[in-house]
Structures are given as structure tokens and as C-alpha cells.
Amino acid sequence: MPKPEDIQKIVREVAALVKQEAKATRGAVTLSPEVAEWLQSVHESPVVYESPAPESGAHAPHQELADELAAIDAEVRQCTQCGLNAGRRNTVFGAGNSRADLVFVGEAPGAEEDRQGAPFVGRAGMLLTDIIVKGMKMRREDVYICNVLKCRPPENRDPSPEEVYYCEPYLLRQLEVIQPKVICALGRIAAQTLLKTTESTGKLRGRWHSYHGIPFRVTYHPAYLLRNPADKKKCWEDIQEIMKVLNGESTPDMGGGLIAQRLI
Ligand code: SF4
Incomplete structure (x- = not known):
């Protein structure tokens, strides 16, 4: 005994x-x-x-992550580093789940985003919501949505290298907090800016890249898809590849893609 x-x-x-x-x-x-x-x-x-x-x-971890994101957001609201603060109504930091497996990244806020202080609102935002809800069978709150730049460039021009240089660290800090399984770049500018390349969307999509070690996929910007609905099929192919990784059905092979790692 x-x-x-x-x-x-x-x-x-x-x-x-x-x-x-x-x-x-x-x-x-x-x-x-x-x-x-x-x-x-x-x-x-x-x-x-x-x-x-x-x-x-x-739920403390979730709240802690949300608090960390809120702290970075507070910094962004005060930021004047690249000068785009001069023309902004609002900063557009990002929205969604602080523990999201998937982060969508666009290039910069447009007029409506600048007005509302929220990413991907308006018609393009509605199409992105459709992709998430109807296509992926997820809720918009399940993913995280943001842009490379947090302030709107005048006349929606492309971000300058200097603006990206100053603003990209905020994105990196967001990703460090969220630690997603996959990043999906929406559109040529976001993809080229983050991957530091001039390759076209057509060449960048269809394979996995690495952004600071995170599997990175490129698809078309919803605004482009509104103008070119025939390419929605290709976008859906990209989304399906992402879903396979999120569901654990496939492992991203980043060997054939570009590797982006900011050195300074
Ligand atoms: S775009 Fe980024 S770096 Fe430029 S002022 Fe806004 S937050 Fe700062």
C-alpha cells in the first residue's frame, strides 16, 4: 500500500x-x-x-496584445516623421483581431479611410469583406487589416520610398504583436513596397514569399478587382492557397519566392 x-x-x-x-x-x-x-x-x-x-x-493575453497595438496606434497618431501628417484628417492604424492568423496589408489609406480613420472602407472595403465572409467563411473581425502607410498620400499617389522607410517600422511592430501565420499583400504597390521589388503582381502572385519570416502571398487589390472583375478568379485562387495554410492542409514553400528583411 x-x-x-x-x-x-x-x-x-x-x-x-x-x-x-x-x-x-x-x-x-x-x-x-x-x-x-x-x-x-x-x-x-x-x-x-x-x-x-x-x-x-x-483572456488576458488577448487584451494584452490589444493594449500593445493600442500603444503603437497612439504613437502613430502623434507621428510627423515623413510629413504626410500635414494633409491627414485621421491616421489609419489598422483593425481586427490582435491574434489574427491572417493579416491583409494594403498600400495606404484612401479618401474614405482618411475620413473615417479605418482601413478598407468604401466599395473596395466591401469587396474585401465579401472575400473574407463569403469566400473564406470567416468574419472580418477574425482577420487583421492594415496598410503600409498609416496616413493618406495626397491625391492617393503611390507612397514614396522615404515615406515607406519611416512608416514600415509601425507595420513591423504590428506584425510582431499579432504574429500571423500568413500575410496577404493587397495589390502591386503593397507587394512591391514590402518585398522591395519591381516585379509585377502577375509575377509575384502564385508563389509564397517571406516577409520577416512570415509566409507572404500577393493578390490583387479589391479596387483593381472592381475595375477588372475577370481577375476575381485569380484572386480566389490566391485566397484558396492561403486558406489551405490556415487550415493546416498545406505548408507554405517559401523557397521559390522573394525574401524581405529590413536591415536598418
Ligand atoms: S505616414 Fe507613417 S511615418 Fe508618415 S506621418 Fe503618417 S504615421 Fe508617420
Whole structure:
């Protein structure tokens, strides 16, 4: 027969594992009444077999990430580094899930985004929502959407290298917090800017690239698709490849793509 103190040691270890499991998964572990009663009877202190309401929150990590993003957003609102602050109504930091597996990145806010302070609103934004909701069967809140530049360039001109130089670190910090499984660049400018290339969208799509180690896919900008609906099929092919990776059905092979790593 094992000694009582040995039984208590085993029970303590089991109880610790149960508590750990409860925190790691769904916040509650159900035990049969017999096991719960047994654990209760042999342990000198009450065994928690139904985990309590989240302490400083089982959701604390999510909240912490949201807070980290909010802190970067606050910096962006004060930013004057590249001069685009002069013409902005609002900064457009990004929106969505701070733990998203997928981050969509466009080039810069347009007029409506500048007005609302939110990314991808307006007609192009509605098409992006359709791609996410109807195509991917996800909610817009499940992904994260942002741009390379956080302020609108005048007349929606392409971002200058200097503007990208100053603003890209904010994107990198966003990605560092979110740690997505996949980045999807929307349109030529976002793709070329982030991958530091002049290759066309046609050449960049259809293969995996690496952006700071994160699998990176290129597809068409929703605004382009509104003007060229025939290319929606190609966009859907890109999205399907992304979904396979998100669902764990395939592993991105970044060997045939470009590798972007900012050195300074
Ligand atoms: S575009 Fe970026 S770097 Fe330029 S002012 Fe806005 S936040 Fe700052």
C-alpha cells in the first residue's frame, strides 16, 4: 500500500495538471462526481475542479496584445516623421483581431479611410469583406487589416520610398504583436513596397514569399478587382492557397519566392 503522503503528492500533481489544462483550453475541466469527491477528500486543501471565472482574465493575453497595438496606434497618431501628417484628417492604424492568423496589408489609406480613420472602407472595403465572409467563411473581425502607410498620400499617389522607410517600422511592430501565420499583400504597390521589388503582381502572385519570416502571398487589390472583375478568379485562387495554410492542409514553400528583411 502506498503511504498517505505519497498519495497526497500524486493527487497534488494531478490537481496541478487539471488546473493547468483548465487555463490552457476552455477555462473549465469537468470531472466525474466520484473523482472530484475523491480528490477533495484526500487533498488537504480544496481542489479546484471547476476553474473559476478568468482571473486577471483567461483572456488576458488577448487584451494584452490589444493594449500593445493600442500603444503603437497612439504613437502613430502623434507621428510627423515623413510629413504626410500635414494633409491627414485621421491616421489609419489598422483593425481586427490582435491574434489574427491572417493579416491583409494594403498600400495606404484612401479618401474614405482618411475620413473615417479605418482601413478598407468604401466599395473596395466591401469587396474585401465579401472575400473574407463569403469566400473564406470567416468574419472580418477574425482577420487583421492594415496598410503600409498609416496616413493618406495626397491625391492617393503611390507612397514614396522615404515615406515607406519611416512608416514600415509601425507595420513591423504590428506584425510582431499579432504574429500571423500568413500575410496577404493587397495589390502591386503593397507587394512591391514590402518585398522591395519591381516585379509585377502577375509575377509575384502564385508563389509564397517571406516577409520577416512570415509566409507572404500577393493578390490583387479589391479596387483593381472592381475595375477588372475577370481577375476575381485569380484572386480566389490566391485566397484558396492561403486558406489551405490556415487550415493546416498545406505548408507554405517559401523557397521559390522573394525574401524581405529590413536591415536598418
Ligand atoms: S505616414 Fe507613417 S511615418 Fe508618415 S506621418 Fe503618417 S504615421 Fe508617420
